[in-house]
Amino acid sequence: xxxxxxxxxxxxxxxxxxxxxxxxxPLRYMAEAIRLxxxxxxxxxxxxxxLALISTTHPDDSPFVAExxxxxxxxxxxxxxxxxxxxxxxxxxxxxxQLGQIQVAVCVGAxxxxxxxxxxxxxxxxxxxxxxxxxxxxxxxxxxxxxxxAMYGTTREQLGKIAVSVRRNAELNEHALFRTPMKMEEYxxxxxxxxxxxxYDCVMPCSGAAAFVMTSESKAKQITNNPIYLVSDGEKSxxxxxxxxxxxxxxGLRGISKELFTRVRHKExxxxxxxxxxxxxxxxxxxxxxxxxxxxxxxxxxxHDLTVEGDFPVNTGGGQLSGGQPGFAGGHLHVVEALRxxxxxxxxxxxxxxxxxxxxxxxxxxxxxxxxxxxAMILQGxxxx
Amino acid sequence: MVTEDFTKKPLPxxxxxxxxxxxxxxxxxxxxxxxxxxxxxxxxxxPVCVHCFGEKLGWQEVKGTGKVYSFTxxxxxxxxxxxxxxxxxxxxxxxxxxxxxxxxxxxxxIVDCKPGDVQIGSKVKAIFELVEGTDFxxxxxxxxx
Ligand SMILES: [Zn+2]
Numbered sequence: 001x002x003x004x005x006x007x008x009x010x011x012x013x014x015x016x017x018x019x020x021x022x023x024x025x026p027l028r029y030m031a032e033a034i035r036l037x038x039x040x041x042x043x044x045x046x047x048x049x050x051l052a053l054i055s056t057t058h059p060d061d062s063p064f065v066a067e068x069x070x071x072x073x074x075x076x077x078x079x080x081x082x083x084x085x086x087x088x089x090x091x092x093x094x095x096x097x098q099l100g101q102i103q104v105a106v107c108v109g110a111x112x113x114x115x116x117x118x119x120x121x122x123x124x125x126x127x128x129x130x131x132x133x134x135x136x137x138x139x140x141x142x143x144x145x146x147x148x149x150a151m152y153g154t155t156r157e158q159l160g161k162i163a164v165s166v167r168r169n170a171e172l173n174e175h176a177l178f179r180t181p182m183k184m185e186e187y188x189x190x191x192x193x194x195x196x197x198x199x200y201d202c203v204m205p206c207s208g209a210a211a212f213v214m215t216s217e218s219k220a221k222q223i224t225n226n227p228i229y230l231v232s233d234g235e236k237s238x239x240x241x242x243x244x245x246x247x248x249x250x251x252g253l254r255g256i257s258k259e260l261f262t263r264v265r266h267k268e269x270x271x272x273x274x275x276x277x278x279x280x281x282x283x284x285x286x287x288x289x290x291x292x293x294x295x296x297x298x299x300x301x302x303x304h305d306l307t308v309e310g311d312f313p314v315n316t317g318g319g320q321l322s323g324g325q326p327g328f329a330g331g332h333l334h335v336v337e338a339l340r341x342x343x344x345x346x347x348x349x350x351x352x353x354x355x356x357x358x359x360x361x362x363x364x365x366x367x368x369x370x371x372x373x374x375x376a377m378i379l380q381g382x383x384x385x
Numbered sequence: 386m387v388t389e390d391f392t393k394k395p396l397p398x399x400x401x402x403x404x405x406x407x408x409x410x411x412x413x414x415x416x417x418x419x420x421x422x423x424x425x426x427x428x429x430x431x432p433v434c435v436h437c438f439g440e441k442l443g444w445q446e447v448k449g450t451g452k453v454y455s456f457t458x459x460x461x462x463x464x465x466x467x468x469x470x471x472x473x474x475x476x477x478x479x480x481x482x483x484x485x486x487x488x489x490x491x492x493x494x495i496v497d498c499k500p501g502d503v504q505i506g507s508k509v510k511a512i513f514e515l516v517e518g519t520d521f522x523x524x525x526x527x528x529x530x
Contacts, residue, residue: 127397128429131516131523132494133467133478135459142457143482150455150505194480195458195500242435244427245490248455248482367429368490 001234002262006094007220007227008379010043011339012036013210013332016177016324023112026058027068029209029326030110034069037106037211042223050075050096050105052089054328057115075102082363083275084235084373085109086210086331091233091375093214103219107335110209111327124367135194137277140365142197144248145280149196151249152295154283156196158302160187162279162314163200163321165306170318172308172349177206177324200321203277208326210336226381228342231356232260233377241369249295252374253360254288264356264378266291271313271341271351273334273359276321282314285360289376308349316341316351331361344385355384394466394516397523403430405444411522413513417489419445428489447487449511450529454490456481458500479503483526494525502528 012033030053038044051073053062060068062078075096079085086109093105121130134140148154164184170176182200190199220227234256240246266289274282283297291312292300304312317323317337320330338357340346346354357379364372399407406429409416418427420434421441433440459478462468471477479495481503495503496514509526516523 123398123400124429126395127399127403129492130395130464131397132480132492132525133394133459133462133464133470134480134492135457135461135478136463138461139457139459139463139480143455143480146457146505147455192458193461195460195477197457244425244435245454245484245488367492 001259002232003094003230005217006097006214006230007217008212008214008230008339009220009224009227010037010041010213011211011336012038012040013175013336014208016175016206016208016326018113018177018204018206023114023207026055026110026112026209027065029112029207030055030108031069033110033209033211034106034108037213041213043104043213045071047104048106049073050093050102052077052079052093052105052107054079054085054089054109055111056119056328057111057117059117059120075105081361081373081375082328083277083331084361084363084375085328086335087233087359087361087375087377088235088373090212090214090230090335090377091235094230094233097214097216103215105214106211107214107332108209108211109326109329109332111329112207113205113327128367137365138194138197138202141278141280142194144370145278146196148249148280148284152298154298156188157184158298159201159279159283160184161301162282162306163187166276166315166319167322168307169316169349170322173317173323176318176322177204178318178322197278201278201280203320203325203330206324206326208324208329210326210329210332212332212335212339226343226383228339228379228381231264231378231380232262233375234259235373235375238366238369238372239374244368246369248370249284251284251288251362252371253285253376256374256376257288257290260376260378261290264380268356269358269378270354270384271316271357273315273319273338273357275331275334275360275362276315276319277325279321281362285362289358308351313351316346316349328363331363334359334361338379341385342379342381350385353384356380392466393518395464396516396519396521402432406430409444409446410513410524414446415449415511415524416444416446418442426487426489428491447485449485451483451485451509453495453503453505453507453509454482454484455505456495456503481526483509496525496527498528
């Protein structure tokens with residue numbers, strides 16, 4: 001849908017780390033990210049009247065979490081959309097702000113890479129996937145990747161170009177977990193995990209939290225001279241779930257790309273932050289967002305420079321592939337990076353002329369559908385950096 | 386909350402929704418849900434028909450033959466018990482999505498062949514295999530000659 005009067009004013013993220021010994025509680029990460037986001041916004045805790053959160057490794061119900069953070073709220077949401085939680089949280093917060101229910105919403109995700117309580121897993125996964133020896137999400141994406149390669153001739157070199165390019169972006173980003181340069185040969189010859197998926201196709205789970213702050217346009221203008229506007233957004237759950245044999249190379253973004261690009265055209269997008277649990281996920285999303293025809297994602301990445309210095313910057317901070325995947329806070333990492341770019345605060349990895357960015361969030365591997373949750377939004381600042 | 390015994394192969398947590406499916410498997414039959422209102426077949430078993438939302442669901446035996454939609458060679462299975470099997474036998478798991486001839490898709494394992502023998506489109510047929518250390522069967526697939 002098209003938005004009026006809703007802005008992003010700040011962001012915050014903890015370091016993304018894999019501590020060897022004892023880790024901190026997810027709630028400590030969460031509190032730190034919120035504090036950093038408030039600092040970045042010029043707001044205080046008392047200004048927050050809405051909170052959207054996700055933490056699978058701290059599964060307390062959201063009012064309990066808010067109680068522990070000492071927050072009195074008029075609006076509270078536990079987002080349970082996996083990696084789509086950040087964008088979907090932003091959409092729900094935008095609704096509440098537009099309706100006048102709240103003034104300031106914080107959306108936060110926090111997870112640790114070694115859960116202290118067993119993770120909940122869905123019935124189709126437990127009864128119809130796990131008994132057959134799969135390798136976790138790596139195997140489910142491997143099925144889709146093999147299918148895409150067979151149908152469209154997509155090559156590992158093309159997927160490798162994505163992995164190598166986002167690593168280049170991570171080299172320039174002090175927040176990223178993996179900053180040593182990666183050569184194409186290293187990507188191609190990496191250890192097989194679930195063929196055709198190899199080590200550098202996979203995100204590395206880590207601990208961390210990320211948060212962002214949203215408010216009305218009028219409030220935003222009081223606190224900053226650089227509000228970032230939510231232009232358009234959409235989500236799709238269980239795209240084509242009634243088709244019992246869905247094409248797994250098609251993503252739910254196909255169902256929302258038209259409304260996303262109503263006011264902003266593709267060529268106006270200065271950079272994209274595409275939810276990247278795997279390079280093939282980026283490729284399929286670029287196709288279904290309409291940057292190229294279906295199946296031409298490989299050719300598209302061949303013909304563009306995907307680094308922050310390039311003509312089509314993808315995951316300008318290294319995304320999760322090089323930044324690390326802080327559980328279901330992974331989606332928030334992409335929103336934070338988009339805001340950093342649009343506020344002109346990305347320093348060494350700033351995209352020149354960044355004014356309009358696109359962020360996606362995808363989550364929860366399904367059974368009949370490839371993923372259950374798909375979401376995206378376009379953000380725009382008043383000025384190009 | 387699901388608790389796991391990491392020394393054993395994962396088994397399904399059977400409910401009233403899918404008991405007939407697993408009873409069928411353990412009698413060497415592959416049965417899937419059929420909507421009695423609109424005649425659509427569906428898999429995995431659900432509380433309602435995904436097409437017409439009907440709650441009158443029966444069960445129909447399928448032939449167990451189909452084609453490989455896609456597959457992956459798993460060298461690092463998620464379950465520690467499967468991981469141990471791969472380490473001990475030196476043989477990876479072939480995990481696959483299979484389109485049955487009746488038009489439904491099922492994820493399972495392809496056994497009794499080499500990884501290089503499987504292709505997208507390969508013809509397969511269901512078999513019923515005991516999970517080691519149990520008297521419980523799960524459906525797997527073999528390549529058809
Ligand atoms: Zn029906």
